[in-house]
Structure formats: structure tokens, C-alpha cells
Amino acid sequence: MRQNLFKTIFFTLVCIFFIGEGAGATEQPIQYNHYKHTQELELECSMCHQGVKDKVRATIPSVEVCIECHSEPVTDSPEEEKIREFYSKGEEIPWQRLFRVPEHVFFSHRRHVTVAGIECENCHGDMAKRTKPPSKAPMKISMNKCLACHRKLQAKTDCVSCHR
Amino acid sequence: MAKWGMVIDLDKCSACQACVVACQAENNIPNSNPESAAKGRNIHWLEMIPFIEEEYPNTQMKLVPRPCMHCEHPPCIKVCPVGATQISSEGIVGQINARCIGCRYCTAACPYTVKSFNWFKPQWAKGMERALNPDVTVRYNGVVEKCTFCHHRLQKAKDKARYEGRELGPDDYIPACVQTCPSEAMYFGDLDNPKSKVAILARSRRAFQLLEDLGTHPKVIYLNEGV
């Protein structure tokens, strides 16, 4: 009986935990405004995602990159203050990744962005126009999507071109 | 388009097995142990195979390094029910572990026995995982794996070459085994380019392939010992 009780509690806990995660949205540590940066200030994506043009990985900027502009307040947003808090504590901002390919996939940003000239929207949707961090990736990355585009542009569709 | 192939000169090969260990290190192949070895379930993508001919005192032993043959007509892809193993337009026979359902038809179909099944959960003693190659995915139990001609190196090399706006050079992409081979017995390159080193060697009269008569057309070509 006692054992059954434990099992029930355990299962419920697991349910709560994972449903919570499944239904829950990704919460970013700072309410970052992509629209302001890319549309109003017309900053290049690569200014913060520094690897996007010439590296395999686009990378999410480290707090060092943010602080270059935000060492002094430029707005009166309380969100901006958080950057300096993280920085002064010597911590990285715990950004949550929304876009990722599985680890058995080789994806090179520079090959797509620089060599092939693919626009960011193709994979990242309207991310650049969001005023608030979305709770989910605005566009889902799936193999079908990769393949559709590869076929359209007559790029390679060999398995081993991307899988590793 | 390139057709990647390998030439192994058995006359130069000293059977030192540097290629075998280089392959283990490069491709995150799980450590073996006495128990799995006793069951013949250790994984090697590249193995040194002894062929003993004749009896004492005329004994002769041929030692043949055996990677995947990357056949032009691979028997393994015909039997795969899910398309997890396929030949690419550049001739590399790949094994997509994420797609593999572990039916092991391909391991049975391969006449060269190059395919290994992950019978156990691949495990690393704590601390050893730090030596893993970040370019190669770690497999899990229940899937088949095999030599890929280190195609992750091709992906990186191509990416680099394209970004630099040039064609892939002959030295840009070589597998780990070829790179380390101390006696320089292994060659790698484009078999379709008649001027490449491998294509020239493949035309040598010493050239042969393993189990040629099966019609698999291996792209690993051996050069026989002797004059």
C-alpha cells in the first residue's frame, strides 16, 4: 500500500513537472526588443549574433557585447538595468535558446547566410520584428523545411551533407 | 562531382594500427571492455584483419586495414527499411543514426562486415567524455554505426572552402586514419579526377579490391604487396 502511495506521488510529480514544461513558455531573463534594435536603430543582426556571417554558429551574444552600448543607460527601461546588473556580478545573461538543430546535424550559418545569401527570415521568421521575446520559436525548424528549400534551390539533399 | 575513394598500399603499410586508434579517437567510438570483447561486440570502424595463408613453415600473413568500402553498389542500402543508410552523390555511404531503427539488416547484408551494432549503451568513465570530438555525434544503444570516411571533416572543409570562395583542394579533406598513417600507406582523394593521386594509384597493376566479384564496386582500393 505504502509503495503504491509512493508510486502515485512520484507519477503525479513527474506529470506536473513535465506538463509544466511542455505547456509552459520559455521565459527570457530580459525582455529584449528585437524590433527596436533591428528596425528602429537599423542595427545589423551580425552586430550581436557575431558569428552569423563568418562562422558556423551564429552565437547568442555574451554580456560583454551588450555592455558595449549599454554601459551607460540609453533608455529608462528597467530591463536595460538588468544587463548592467549581470555584468557587474560578472555573470552571463542566462538567455534561453529557441532555435536549435539536433546535435546530429551540421548547420553552418556562414554557408547559408554569406555564401548562399539566404535571408534570416527564411528560418527565423519575424524574429527581428518582435518587440518582446517570443515564448516559442516563431518558426519551427524541421527537416522537411530544410529539404523543401534545398530542393527548391537545387542544393544538395544527400543525407551526409548535413547529418553527422 | 568528386567521388571520394581511398587507396591502401599494403606494401608500405606496417600494420602499426595507428589508423585504428585514430579512428576510435576521431569518431567518439565507445570504449571497449573485456566483457563486450569476449562477446565480439566491440565496435571498430576500421580494423586490421589478419589473413593467414599456407601452413608452417611457409606461413604467410596478410594484414589488411579494413574501413568501410563505400561501395558504388552498396548491398547495405538496398535492405535498409527506413533509408538510414544511403549513398551520397559523392559516393560516401552514410549511416544516419537518428533514423536507424536497429533492425541490423544492413549488418547482415554487408559482405565486408564493416557495420557494428550498439549492443550496449555507450558509456564513458567520468572524465573521459572530455576527450570527445565535438564534431561527431555520440550514438546510443540500438543503432548501427560504421565508417563514414570522416564525412564531418568534409562538411567542415566544404564549408570553409565555400566561405573562402574556392574549390575544395586535394588536402582539404582527408579522414583521420589517412592523416595519421605513419608509413603513408593510405591515400585519399577524388577517384573521378584522373590526375588525382588515388586515381593514378587505382590504375596500378598492383590494385585490387576486396571481394571484387560480388559487383559491389568498392571505393577502397588496395595495392598488393610485392614487386
Added chain:
Amino acid sequence: MSNIRRRDFLKILTGASSFGLAYSYGLFPNIVEGKTLAKQMADASLRPPEEKWVSSLCQQCSGGCGILVRVYGDRAVKIDGNPLHPINRGKVCARGQSGLQYLYDPDRIKGPMLRVGERGSGNWKQISWDEALVSAGEKLKELRKQGKPNSVVMLTGSQDKLAQDVSERFMAAYGSPNLVHCGSDHAATGMVPAINMMQGWEAGVVYDIEASSLIVSFNSAFLETPWSPVQTFQAFGKFRRGQDDVRGKLIQIEPRLSVTGAKADTWVPIRPGTEGVLALGIASMLVLERNYDEDFMANRTFGFEDWTDKKGVLHPGFKTMLIQEYPISRVVRETGVPRDTIISISRDLARHQPALVIGNDADGVGNQGIYNRMAIHALNALIGSIQKTGGVLSRARTPDLSFLAPFKPDAVAAAGLSRPRVDGAGKDVYSLARNVPARLAERIQKKQPYPVEALLLNGANPLFNSHDPEQFLLAIKRLPTIISFSSFMDETTQYADLILPDSTYLEKWQLSSAHTLKGNPVVSIGQPVIDPVYDTRDSAEVLMSLAQTMDKSVAGAFPTAKSQDLIKSSMKTLHKAGKGTSFGAPLEELWTKLLERSGWKVRSHEQFEKFLMDVQGQGGWWDPVYYQWEWKRVLGTPSGKFEFYSLAASKYIRSLKSMEKDVFLEKTTEMTHLDKTDTACMPHGDPGVLKGNESVYNLELNPYSIPILSGLSHTNQAWLQDITGFHVYQNWHTWVEINPETAHKAGVHNGDKVWVESLQGKIVAKVRIYDGVMPDVINLPVGLGHKTGGRWTEGIGENVLQILQYKKEPFTGEIRFTRCRARLIKATA
């Protein structure tokens, strides 16, 4: 819970199962599973870590290869060859590749430890480095205070030149003459003593394999256990296919078909131990058919023809000896090699130029003593291959690398240094020996010439590889203090009182001095590739910091406690010599060579800073110019010639007391028509005596080193253990190779477990029926059977050394494990 969708439900299931998995990891915290890793690897990519290739030095064996290590963030993930390094030119062997398993070995000693239980009980307490240093320092200081610094013995087996030099300096400053090298006490110097006898050059020789057209190898597994594996393999490739129109031919003479034998054109099976007799038989054929190099004999050799000494006594020449003692009938009878084969080898040697004759060299587990090796080397002289391209080249002098100015030992140290060594090297019967580790056990037990108070273990493991570990254990068990610097819990370190674990070669600065197979000196620098994985410290630095806590003169010998400083000053000395250059592309080096040959002095580096930067960045320094005709260096014997009759040996024998002399002659010579002293100065067949009753022990046991493990100081490497006996499909266990006929007679089958018993003891092995063995001979691989040291080595196989017969080598007193009689007993399941 009513709104659970199908997808969410699946998530729950997978979630629960991964929770279960995570839970099970909790039970086995020492194992990391692939799936977890896959996730970690994917997650770790917010910002990929920086990636670089760092040049360093491989120390798995003493070959001296330069490596480049791929460092990904703070992890070392791949080892490859340094393309600029003249020894390995971008290549590494299996051992080199496996360096990562050495570095990340989960069973390494992870920090300083103090023994708390009985000696050898395995009870340790983790302590801090400060405590450890104080504890070690106090003991050493106390002994110095008592005026007996000489009672400290350091056993070293380190391959790193920096560690060796620091140990030497430390012991000298401290005041003990007892620095004993014992990498493995079985004939680690290989061919060197034999060549020293005949050529008088201690640095030894190299074999120019790549330019040779014929190699006759006497039981030398040079493709498996070579001196410097990678360059030997490379040279082999060129030997076969690198020369225009010529394909080098390889004749392999050995009792078992080794991998080298498999790669050879001809395999000549021979009775174990009789290689010397065969070599002399071939020599005698060369002489009879006048197929030897007459010019070389006349101008550059001594003792070929009969000669008279100063006192007018006539001594037989090598030629006379051959004709009298080694008629072909005797050679056929003793070696089991057919007459025609002997004649054809001798004619091959005469026909193919340049040719090369190689003896068993790398590892002492063989049957060739100094006389057999001399016999084999004599063939090189006969065919005129001494100092010839494609022949035997003597190693050029390595320039001075001293890193610190000489110091003056204080009174305590001077008194200590004036005492005799515990192992007796350099005196009396051992006057020609530098180190006699084989005597340590006995001398320590007998407290001769004085009691030993402390033992420092610096890279040596005598309890595994000495000829009598039991005696050694008895000897050290009573010692008041044992301190080990080992990175691994090896057999000897188990008995230490204090462990100050060393860092591995990828975590510290090192220096190596080696030679190319063309004889050029190469000095390589190894820099730390990553920070120490565990709480370990470079043992050289530990010794230096210990010195600094001691008396002024000891501390004064080490103005620094940083290995990097020493390397810098060592390079300064090298720079001053003004020779050679930092590694470069082969073309650049060719240019340097041409310039220097024509008398230009190449000043490739005017400024030291630039020199240091290049040497460090590119991996080292070398001198591409090799002066081939420096006969004074090549032949440094008393006669200035190649000596078939060794004057050094003669002088040594004359120096012995009459009783010692009788014993010496008794042991070194067999039935001979010549004067015994003359025989003892010349090469002769030395097959050794097989002890034991032939009717009981009906087989002959032929030991050999496992290629993939030879030269390794530490074998807890799964990648290597997995390919030990690939030629007979056996790994992770000791196997015994048996001829099918012999197996049939003994009634054993492939895979059976049998006891292999000799007079010395017995071990369990798995039967491997193999056509590469002579009937009535069995082969046993040496290198397995560690009792401690980690999960991939302890309890794996058996220590074959323990059942072998051994013999003390004349002149040097080294222990040589030899073949012996044995029998098979079926093990019941």
C-alpha cells in the same frame, strides 16, 4: 489532468523514462552515458568554445615525436602529428593517438595522498599540496641534518629530459649518488652496449632504413617495438616504395611470425636464442666467398685478421674464428635454418647494396645478449654498411642543453656524493655499468654499503618489471620512507607512504632529445596543452620547490621552481651554440642544409626572443646538417677502428680479479677451440642454457613484447588493450601461440584455457593456434598482468615475466629475460 493531449502524454512518457535514466546514473556516478553527452554537446553551443591546435611533445614512448593537440575550450580532443617536426612529419602512431586516454584516465591519482593504514593496504588520506610538500621536505631535511644524504635512493624511469636533468641536479645538490635509472630493468639500453663495444660511441646508432635496399632482421620486430616508431614506419614506407626503381627487400629471421615477419618478403624460422650463431654462420659464408668489403676491412677495422699485441702474443682474428668455429654444418644444426637459406641470405647481403642488418633492439624481452648482438652488428661491418647512407649511421652529438650554471655542493653533499652507490654501478665488476637496478633488492636488504633510509619513485615501477618483484618488495617494505611521484597507482606506488602525483605530459613543460633515422639531433619542447585535469603537479617543479625549502646550497642550485624558466635557459644555451634551426618546412631545411654544407653559417635567428618563439611555436630545434665522415666520432674505440676484437672488453676482463675473471669467462663463453679471453672479447653465439628437465618441460617458451603496449609506462588505455593480439583475434587476456601440430599433440584447442608452467612458475593463458610458430615452441606475449593501475589494466592477463628465466648480462649487469623450457597443462573449467 483532463486536457492532456496525445503529444503531451508522449512527452510525459519520454520524460519519465529519462528521469528513470538520470536516476540510474545516480547509482553509478562514475559513468557518463552517451545520450546525456549528446544532449550536453547540443546545449553547450550558445557560444561555441574557442578552438586551437597547440604544439607539444608525445611522451608515450621515448621516440620524441612532435604533436599538435586540438584543444576545444578547456578540453583536449584530438592528438595529431606536428607536420614541421623532423622526426614524425605530421604523423603519430597508435600509442600517440591514445594519449588522450592517458590524460583523461579516470583512475589517475587525483591529488597528493598520505598513507594511513598498513603499507600496501590501500588506505589513503587526501592531503593538500602544502601538507605534502612539508611532509616530504621534513624527512629529506632530517636525513641531511643527520649527515646521511646518501641514504636517499631515487629510482627514475622518466622519458622526459627535463625531469631527468632536474632529478640529477637535485640529487647532486642534496648529496646522494643514488640516482638509479630503471625504466624497466630488463636491458632497456638494447643494442647500445654491443655497439659501444665495437664502435665506442655511447650515443648509439640509427638505421637508415629508408635508403636501404635490403634489410636482414634478426628477431628485431622493428615494425612493432621500434626505437622511434613513427619515423621507422615512415622510413619503411619509403624503403618499400620511396626509391626510384628499387623496392627494398626485407628478410625476417625469427622463431615466431611477428607482424614484421608478416610484412617481410621472406620469413626464416629459427630456433629461439640462436640468432648469433646464424649471424656468424652468414659471416663465415661471406668470408669464405670473399664477399666482404675488403677496403673497409683493411682500413677501418681492427681484429679482422690475426694480430699480435704489444707483448708479442698472437691473437686470432675474427676471420680465423669464423672459419674455425662456425662451419655451416654447426650453424645448420644449432639454428635449424636450412643450408640453402643461409647461403642465399649471405649472397643477398653481398649483392644488394646498401644493406642493413638489424638485431633485437627495442625491448629486453628477447634472447639476444650482448654477444649475439655483437655478432649481428659485425655483419654490418663485413658488408661495409657502417656509416653509409642506407646503412648504420652513428648519432650526431646533441649540443649542450644545460639550463643552469654549475653549482658547488656544500660539505654535507660532497661527503654524501663521495660514498659508493647502493647498486655498485661504476665499480669493480660493474665498472662499465651506469645503473644496475637489478642489484638493488639484494643490496638494500643486506644494508650494503650502508642502510637506505628513503626511496623516491620517479616514474619507475620495479614491482612490475623487475626480475624478482618478491625480493624487491621485501627490500622496500622495511624502508623507513617511500615517496612516489607517480601519476598512477602502480604496483610500487601502492607501497608508498606519500604520493606527490605528477602531471601527465599534456599538462606540463617537457624537453626531449632524440635523433632522426639519419642521425640528426632533434630537441623538442613540449608545452602544457591544458591545465592539469586533477590536482597534480609537475614532478620537476615539485623537486625544485622541495630543494628551495632546504639548506642554502641546495636551494641555491635551483634559483627557480618553474620548468618553463629552465626550458627558456636551456634554449639560451642552445641558441649560443649557433648551430641548427627551429623546425621548418622541408624545403626551407634543404636550403639551410645546402648553405651550411658549403660553409655558410646559417644565422636563422639573430635574436634569442625570436628563436625562442619559433622553437616553442614550431615544437623544437634540430640540426639538418649531418657530417657523415667524422670517423673520430663514429669509431671512438681505443684503436680508432671498428673492433671485431673489443679492446674495451679486453681491458675490462684484465681489470677483474682472478676469481671474478674465471666466473666471467665461465659464464660468457661456451666450448671453444680458442683462448677463452679472446672469445670473450669477440662476438660469438650465446644461445644460453635452458634449465629444466626436457622430458617434463617439453616445450620451449619464446617471449615477445606486445607491440602496441611496448614502450608504454602506463597501460590503462582501452583503445590499446583492445588491439593487443589482433593477429590471433585475441585481446584483454594473455594468450599463448601454439603450432597446430603441437596443439594436436597436447590435445588443446583454440580458445582453451591452459596453464603454461616453467621452472619459475605458472600462468593461465588462452590457446591460440597459430601457423606462425615453430613446432614445440610456444610464444607468450609480455606486457599484460598488472595487479593495479586502473580498470583497463589491472587483472587483465598475466605477467609473463614472472615465469621466464633470466640472465645477468656481462659487462653491464642488466637483467635479460630469456626463453625457457615450459609445458602446457589443461586448465579445468
